[in-house]
Amino acid sequence: MPQLGSYTLLAPVLAASVWALVVLIAELFSVGRRHLAVAWLTVVALVSTAILTGSLAERGVFGGAIALDGLTVYASVLACALAALSVVMAMDYLPTTGIKGGEYYPLILFAVAGVVVMAAATDLIVMFLGLETMSMAVYVLAGIWKSEGKSNEAAVKYFLLGAFASAFMLYGIALVYGATGSTVLSEVAAGAADAVPGPSRTLLLIGASMLLVGFGFKVAAVPFHLWTPDVYEGAPTSVTVFMATVVKLGAFAAVIRTMLVGLEAVGGDLWLALWLGAAATMTVGNFVALRQKDLKRMLAYSSIAHSGYLLIGLAAGTPEAGQAMLFYLAVYGVMNLGAFGVAMALSEDGATEQRISDLAGIGHSRPVLAIAMTICMLSLVGIPPLGGFLGKLYLFKAALDAGLTGLVVVAVLNSVVSAFYYLGVVRTMYFERGNENPQPLAPRPFIWAALALSVVAVVLLGVMPGAVLSGASVALEGVLLGP
Amino acid sequence: MDSAVLTWIVAIPALGALLLSVIPEQARTILRSIAVAVAAIPFFLALRVWNAFDTSNGGFQFVERSEWIPQFGISYFVGVDGISLLLVLLTVFLTPLVLYSSEDSIHQRLKGYLVSVLLLETAMLGTLVSLDAILFYAFWELMLVPMFLIIGIWGGQRRIYAAIKFVLFTMVGSLPMLVALIYLGFHHLDGPSFALTDLYGIQLTQTAGLWCCFAMLLAFAIKVPMWPLHTWLPDAHVEAPTGGSVILAGVLLKMGTYGVVRFVIPLFPDALPVFMPWVAILAVVGIVYGALVAMVQEDLKKLVAYSSVSHLGFVMLGLASLTAVGVSGSVYQMLNHGISTGALFLLVGMIYERRHTREIAAFGGLWKKLPLYASAFLIVTLSSIGLPGLNGFVGEFMILLGGFRADPVTAAIATSGVILGAVYMLWMFQRVMFGPLDKMENRVLEDLTPREIIVLAPLIALIFVMGVYPKPFLDTMEASVATTLTYASGQVPATSRARAVTSTDGDCLEAAGSKVAGCTITAEPQLPAHDGNGHGANAHEGKAGVGHLHSEDPHAGHAHEGSAH
Incomplete structure (x- = not known):
């Protein structure tokens, strides 16, 4: 047994988990309006975890399983920031839905703790534990709206398919263990590098493919995406945005550590699968999104398409591509927070259904929300100088450098297709006549504040991306894989 | 203001838009006055720039450069040469007129319209002065949004269809261009750089050069638009409000031809011989096709729109000739087209506001009732035809001259376009202005108002x-133009030029190996007019404006200030 190492290395995981317990207990003593206090405590928890994680200078691996390195820090800080914004939005949104469950906030924190573990795990089993921690919390969150049938349906679907995916992943881990004799990434990597073509090599490839399938479910990659639209539509919007941003971030952080860096040696053999997966994911996502009438379903398919863009980085398989993915995850997170935030700000009764046509005329009647939505949509298309543009630029550059010119062309054509439905939203808002004098919305200061932050972040990530860009590039310097 | 005059020219309309957005919608007169006043400032600033512009210098002047995203070699890098300066002047000249004329054509949501037009002006000016490929692309795409809104909100019956079509056509073209730009920027020898001065003279493999050239030509050909990619144009023009049409025809279309001058011609000397003959052929097809289709139009605005296809064909023909006289003629014709077609759209808009129809058949004999209007229309018509003594003649003549030098056959066919142009314009004029004043509605029309005059x-x-x-x-x-064509002929030792312009003194001193080589090449005497002060420059920069080019040089700004006064 190697030495455990300093407990400081566990700080991000510990902070998130302890805060989750604290908030859970605090929630027990809150009644009525004091839900808001619990929510604020959650924000404090997330912000303090982010600050603590960001300030840690020590680097190393705890007990051979949990790494504190640039990737952990980047992913944890980003996850906390995105989760905090989603919580602030939920403060205004949840009351409109009538969701009473105070367990909402501790569950968010447990999920974040799971994400941190996923990002930090250098052992496949620990990574799996993180994944399960996160998933369990999100299953409950998806179904937290007990009076709404669609929410229940979403939770069941997500749970069943998620369990299915977990099984794939676990089997993949077992096969990888069989091929290399270890679940610690550094040893797996060494075994993978040594493996000569033969049965054990084949076993490793199958294992790695199974792992990819498992991740594919979590990031909604085609053909494992079928749960996404139903779950995104059925879950309360504040949970949907959490799933679309934080959960995806956790899965991709784990993918980057395990596949991109750890199993680099097999990446070459799987490149065709990754290439096809990326191309199929963005193409299916974009084309199906074209036909959506419901805003949340459209955004669900758009998030599938963006997973496809992110998979380009995985197909490229270079460290630079990993950096591009990390940067894109940040941009993608704030863009989606903005888009879903507008959806939340506009929902009258928190109804799960929100038709795109309901946005008609808000360009005139609610100009500020319409501008926020327009900025997010343009950024999702990838129009400069917004964050979405720079994110794509970075990904495409990495892919071009890795020689994936064909995939970049596919992605560019996909961007054109995506312009149809993203601009369709803009068109509806500005060109179609809606209710000219709508009821004034109840004041929702928290959503507006979080929305403003998100939109500003979308713009800043495009105009002054320096800090996040260098964060993303530092994150992949010296990624730790084991003791 | 002089130290960053281009930045101010670009930014002022956007700042004005910001200012307008806090003024209440009801104050229509105040809104419009402020918009016109704001748009006038860049006009006067641009005149100052023109006054201080050193015409003997073929390089970029009034250069400003600062790092933006150094990781990707993207910088905020602006400057003008003679070509872009003229188009900047055209833009700042037309925009106030469009804003001023909005009183007659925009009846609802005036504030949003003015804000959109001002934002569009910023985007257009930014596109023209950008010397960084990504900055250029950012402004290029930014142009779409306000125009999308202008067509889609203030347009005619089928405005939404036209707006979407406009955006999608342009975007289909511009994304491959983005890939080409990324490829160029990241294949630059000294690490990533998107500065045009670095990209000029970039060494590409044959295949890469062809593909990049094709992608960029495609993007620009859609914007121009060249036959057979022109189908978005008639829709956009017919549906757009008058002001939108004026800007669309006057400036936006020129972005395509400008892109060819700024990017395609200097960047791909090896690919030009492959593509330019085809461009010439398509241009000629566009000239004849546009003219023939214009001839049979029943709608005044559609007629003018198709005449644009024909006129822009001339511009592309001149560019494809790759001769000094042809390219100069094209640039001149860009200005002419902006002015005369802009005026035509304004005139069509004025009659539409009076009669609420643009059917040619609905008019006739207007000269008797509207002498001022008809005279103005006649002058603009003759200018559009290319009557000697008016602006259109100069441009068309030069283009055909250049075209004949490049390929007499295409030029000969193109000449027929001049004749056809006279046919459709004069025929239209005759049907609208002459003949009996037989329609009741036309007898009560009022002549031009002071504002229209x-x-x-x-x-x-x-x-x-x-x-x-x-x-x-x-x-x-x-x-x-001469400098641009020098790149096109590949005469300037490409890499030395690219490095010379951007490498600072410090680079030369501290760098080892290749960079030193890059610096020394420029000091060799085979570049005749080289200034020899270690900055490096190309043969056409001459003496005076060298400081403008070297933005890294801390004294560059002062050098410019000196010459600006």
């Missing part, structure tokens, strides 16, 4: 000035 007068004055005395305009662009 104010809008039209500067345009008509320019039509005469540019026809009789084109020298100042041609002088402004001459050196820049």
Whole structure:
């Protein structure tokens, strides 16, 4: 047994988990309006975890399983920031839905703790534990709206398919263990590098493919995406945005550590699968999104398409591509927070259904929300100088450098297709006549504040991306894989 | 303001838009006055720039450069040469007129319209002055959004269809261009750089050069638009409000031809011989096709829209000739087209506001009732035809001259376009203005209002000035056209030029190996007019404006200030 190492290395995981317990207990003593206090405590928890994680200078691996390195820090800080914004939005949104469950906030924190573990795990089993921690919390969150049938349906679907995916992943881990004799990434990597073509090599490839399938479910990659639209539509919007941003971030952080860096040696053999997966994911996502009438379903398919863009980085398989993915995850997170935030700000009764046509005329009647939505949509298309543009630029550059010119062309054509439905939203808002004098919305200061932050972040990530860009590039310097 | 005059020119309209957005919608007169006043500032600033512009210098002047995203080699890098300066002048000249004329054509949501037009002005000016490929692309895409809104909100019956079509056509073209730009920027030898001065002279493999050239030509050909990619244009023009049409025809289409001058011609000397003959052929097809289709139009605005296809065909023909006279003619014709077609759209808009129809058949004999309007229309029509003494003649003549040098056959066919142009324009004029005043509705029409005269007068004055005395305009662009064509011929040792312009003194001193080589090449005497002060420059920069080019040089700004006064 190697030495455990300093407990400081566990700080991000510990902070998130302890805060989750604290908030859970605090929630027990809150009644009525004091839900808001619990929510604020959650924000404090997330912000303090982010600050603590960001300030840690020590680097190393705890007990051979949990790494504190640039990737952990980047992913944890980003996850906390995105989760905090989603919580602030939920403060205004949840009351409109009538969701009473105070367990909402501790569950968010447990999920974040799971994400941190996923990002930090250098052992496949620990990574799996993180994944399960996160998933369990999100299953409950998806179904937290007990009076709404669609929410229940979403939770069941997500749970069943998620369990299915977990099984794939676990089997993949077992096969990888069989091929290399270890679940610690550094040893797996060494075994993978040594493996000569033969049965054990084949076993490793199958294992790695199974792992990819498992991740594919979590990031909604085609053909494992079928749960996404139903779950995104059925879950309360504040949970949907959490799933679309934080959960995806956790899965991709784990993918980057395990596949991109750890199993680099097999990446070459799987490149065709990754290439096809990326191309199929963005193409299916974009084309199906074209036909959506419901805003949340459209955004669900758009998030599938963006997973496809992110998979380009995985197909490229270079460290630079990993950096591009990390940067894109940040941009993608704030863009989606903005888009879903507008959806939340506009929902009258928190109804799960929100038709795109309901946005008609808000360009005139609610100009500020319409501008926020327009900025997010343009950024999702990838129009400069917004964050979405720079994110794509970075990904495409990495892919071009890795020689994936064909995939970049596919992605560019996909961007054109995506312009149809993203601009369709803009068109509806500005060109179609809606209710000219709508009821004034109840004041929702928290959503507006979080929305403003998100939109500003979308713009800043495009105009002054320096800090996040260098964060993303530092994150992949010296990624730790084991003791 | 002089130290960053281009930045101010670009930013002022956007700042004005911000200012307008806090003024209440009801204050229509105040809104419009402020918008016009704001748009006038860049006009005067641009005139100052023109005044201080060194016409003997074919390089970029009034350069400003600062790092933006150093990781990707993206910088905020702006400057003008003779070509872009003239188009900047056209933009800042047309926009206030459009804003001023909005009173007649925009009846609802005036504030949003003014804000959109001002934002569009910023985007257009930014596109013209950008010397960084990504900055260029950012402004290029930014142009879409306000135009999308202008067509989609204030347009005619089928406005939404037209707006979407406009955006999607342009975007389909511009994304491959983005890939090409990324490829160029990241395949630059000294690490990533998107600065045009670095990209000029980039060494590409044959295949890469062909593909990048094709991608960029495609993007620009859609914007121009060249036959057979022109189908978005008639829709966009017909549906857009008058002001939108004026800007669309006057400036936006020029972005395509400008892109060819700025990017395609200097960047891909090896691919030009492959593509330019095809461009010439498509241009000629566009000239004849546009003219023939214009001839049979029943709708005045559609007629003018198709005439644009024909006129822009001429511009592309001149560019494809790759001769100094042809390219100069094209640049000149860009200005002419902006002025005369802009004026035509304004005139069509004025009659539409009176009669609420644009059917040619609905008019007839207007001269008797509207003598002022008809005279203005006649002058603009003749300018559009290319009557000697008016501006259109100079440009078309030069283009055909250049075209004949490149390929007599295509040029000969193109000449028929001049004749056809006269046919459809004069026929239209005859049907609208002459004949009996037999329609009841036309008998009560009022002649031009003072506001309309104010809008039209500067345009008509320019039509005469540019026809009789084109020298100042041609002088402004001459050196820049020559420089551009030097790149196209591949005569300047490409890499040395690219490095020379951007490498700072420090680079030369501290760098080892290749960079030192890059610096020394420029110091060799085979570049005749080289200034020899270690900055490096190309043969056409001459003496005076060298400081402008070297933005890294901390004294560059002062050097410019000196010459600006």
